[in-house]
Amino acid sequence: MKILVCVSKTPDTTSKVAFTDGNTKFDEAGVQWIINPYDEWYSLVRAIELKERDASIAIHLVTVGGADTEPIIRKALALGGDEAIRVNSDSTDSYYIAAQIAEIARQGGYDLIFTGKETLDYNGSSIGGMVAELVDAPYISLATKFDLEGTTATVTREIEGGEEVAEVTLPAVVSCQKGVAEQRIPNMRGIMAARTKPLKVVEPVAADALTTVIGFELPPAKAGVKLVDAENVEELVRLLHEEAKAI
Amino acid sequence: MSVLIFIDHADGHVKKSSLEVLTYGAKVAAQLGTTAEGLLLGTVTEDLAALGKYGVSKIHQVANEALNHLDTQVYAAAIAEAVTATGATVLVFSHTPTGKAVAARVSAKLKAGLVTGACALPDTSNGFVVKKGVFSGKAFANVSIQTPVKIISLNPNSYMTVAGEGTATVAPLAVAVGAAKVKVTAVNKVSGDVPLTEADIVVSGGRGLKGPENWGILLDLAKSLGAATACSRPVGDAHWRPHHEHVGQTGVQVAPNLYIAVGISGAIQHLAGVNRSKIIVVINKDPEAPFFKAADYGIVGDAFEVLPKLTEAIKKMKASA
Numbered sequence: 189m190k191i192l193v194c195v196s197k198t199p200d201t202t203s204k205v206a207f208t209d210g211n212t213k214f215d216e217a218g219v220q221w222i223i224n225p226y227d228e229w230y231s232l233v234r235a236i237e238l239k240e241r242d243a244s245i246a247i248h249l250v251t252v253g254g255a256d257t258e259p260i261i262r263k264a265l266a267l268g269g270d271e272a273i274r275v276n277s278d279s280t281d282s283y284y285i286a287a288q289i290a291e292i293a294r295q296g297g298y299d300l301i302f303t304g305k306e307t308l309d310y311n312g313s314s315i316g317g318m319v320a321e322l323v324d325a326p327y328i329s330l331a332t333k334f335d336l337e338g339t340t341a342t343v344t345r346e347i348e349g350g351e352e353v354a355e356v357t358l359p360a361v362v363s364c365q366k367g368v369a370e371q372r373i374p375n376m377r378g379i380m381a382a383r384t385k386p387l388k389v390v391e392p393v394a395a396d397a398l399t400t401v402i403g404f405e406l407p408p409a410k411a412g413v414k415l416v417d418a419e420n421v422e423e424l425v426r427l428l429h430e431e432a433k434a435i
Numbered sequence: 436m437s438v439l440i441f442i443d444h445a446d447g448h449v450k451k452s453s454l455e456v457l458t459y460g461a462k463v464a465a466q467l468g469t470t471a472e473g474l475l476l477g478t479v480t481e482d483l484a485a486l487g488k489y490g491v492s493k494i495h496q497v498a499n500e501a502l503n504h505l506d507t508q509v510y511a512a513a514i515a516e517a518v519t520a521t522g523a524t525v526l527v528f529s530h531t532p533t534g535k536a537v538a539a540r541v542s543a544k545l546k547a548g549l550v551t552g553a554c555a556l557p558d559t560s561n562g563f564v565v566k567k568g569v570f571s572g573k574a575f576a577n578v579s580i581q582t583p584v585k586i587i588s589l590n591p592n593s594y595m596t597v598a599g600e601g602t603a604t605v606a607p608l609a610v611a612v613g614a615a616k617v618k619v620t621a622v623n624k625v626s627g628d629v630p631l632t633e634a635d636i637v638v639s640g641g642r643g644l645k646g647p648e649n650w651g652i653l654l655d656l657a658k659s660l661g662a663a664t665a666c667s668r669p670v671g672d673a674h675w676r677p678h679h680e681h682v683g684q685t686g687v688q689v690a691p692n693l694y695i696a697v698g699i700s701g702a703i704q705h706l707a708g709v710n711r712s713k714i715i716v717v718i719n720k721d722p723e724a725p726f727f728k729a730a731d732y733g734i735v736g737d738a739f740e741v742l743p744k745l746t747e748a749i750k751k752m753k754a755s756a
Contacts, residue, residue, distance in 0.1 A: 311568060349632075352623065396546065400579045415734070415735065422751075434713070
């Protein structure tokens with residue numbers, strides 16, 4: 189069995205969000221890059237757990253990005269991926285990125301493709317569905333639990349106001365979120381082993397970009413908090429009712 | 436040329452989030468000088484013609500019961516065929532679990548550019564530019580769609596649902612419905628409560644409440660407001676509250692009209708899940724809690740004293756209103 193785990197680099201959750209070049213570029217100065225937590229904590233760790241149960245499973249990682257994504261790929265390999273593929277391209281269009289991953293998926297003949305439910309930067313939630321369409325596989329999104337028995341996957345997924353359990357026969361694409369697995373920290377043995385694990389760099393295939401980011405905006409600053417005395421909660425109720433019209 | 440709006444439903448009823456996108460889609464159509472139409476896959480018990488009051492002239496329904504369960508492959512094929520059959524040039528989804536599962540597939544199938552998490556009407560003055568939240572609500576991006584068919588997935592609670600007058604014609608639509616490969620074996624709805632992502636008001640508790648046994652005062656407050664309840668990550672991780680109540684970066688992201696945070700310090704990861712809320716109220720005994728910086732209203736005080744008083748004051752206000 190072969191599992192392909194899609195990983196993306198994102199700014200650390202505590203990074204300051206600012207833009208340069210007339211608000212057209214994310215300001216990378218001082219930004220700490222991490223593996224997108226949904227890719228790492230949930231999909232990659234779940235793949236590793238499956239491999240711990242069945243050593244015949246191979247875990248391949250794929251990322252679409254420039255050479256600066258290599259530190260996070262090495263970290264993903266240190267956690268437990270077997271080998272990695274980097275498609276050498278910087279793009280912000282989901283369809284273009286999905287087309288690259290779909291190409292890797294077709295060549296590798298994977299049984300299971302994991303993505304995170306979204307990335308922390310563009311919050312697209314699109315790659316999994318697009319890859320699934322491009323390789324014509326079933327897609328289950330927003331998984332909170334994932335189990336495998338032979339070639340049947342049982343997945344609990346989020347729906348509005350609850351969750352549902354769904355079964356699918358592999359191959360399939362699944363997007364993962366909290367609940368699927370718990371965060372792990374790479375150990376020294378993993379870090380040493382990751383240095384020599386294969387990391388293949390391939391050039392992108394031709395694909396169209398369907399969208400372009402033309403600029404960014406920061407939200408307007410809050411006017412500042414209006415403090416109400418703890419002894420005067422009626423005043424808060426009045427403000428919420430009359431001023432904010434929220435209740 | 437028309438705007439086609441995907442209408443989602445569960446248990447025989449059209450979802451609240453779909454009423455919002457109907458209103459939004461009708462406005463997009465008006466902006467483009469065209470008509471807005473709805474698309475519903477499956478069967479419902481309510482009268483679809485009444486959805487005309489949200490501004491759609493026609494509802495296309497593929498009344499096949501097999502479509503009452505979501506299989507993204509089957510849905511995407513049916514929706515793509517409907518787009519072609521109706522000649523729609525804009526397709527609108529709500530960015531809910533169903534929208535997230537399906538919109539991207541349809542985008543890849545039709546090679547139609549998609550913007551997810553949209554938060555405003557598109558700017559059609561020069562091209563087609565959609566504003567969306569990025570960096571978990573810390574910024575917005577303006578994204579241009581270049582393809583002939585455009586797909587927008589609208590963040591819930593970002594456009595005001597408006598019901599006016601009007602009746603829609605309901606027309607059956609014949610599209611191919613494939614065999615589902617995903618089999619749904621169980622559905623677990625959180626019964627009785629207001630679903631978190633649909634709630635107008637959310638009352639959320641953090642470690643400041645000290646233990647699960649103290650949640651009564653928070654539940655009372657939520658009840659007085661008809662609010663959904665939520666919690667911070669440490670509370671969910673400690674199993675004081677069910678994990679589906681965890682709001683934040685890695686939990687549920689909410690955008691209610693009013694978010695009341697009790698005993699939550701306001702770590703950046705928590706703010707990422709709530710910063711699209713219209714009004715934020717923070718109750719915390721630590722005046723230095725970072726959450727106050729993101730709040731509209733605040734009370735520095737002990738939750739155990741403030742909450743019961745606040746609940747009483749709200750009840751009094753509601754009784755006199």
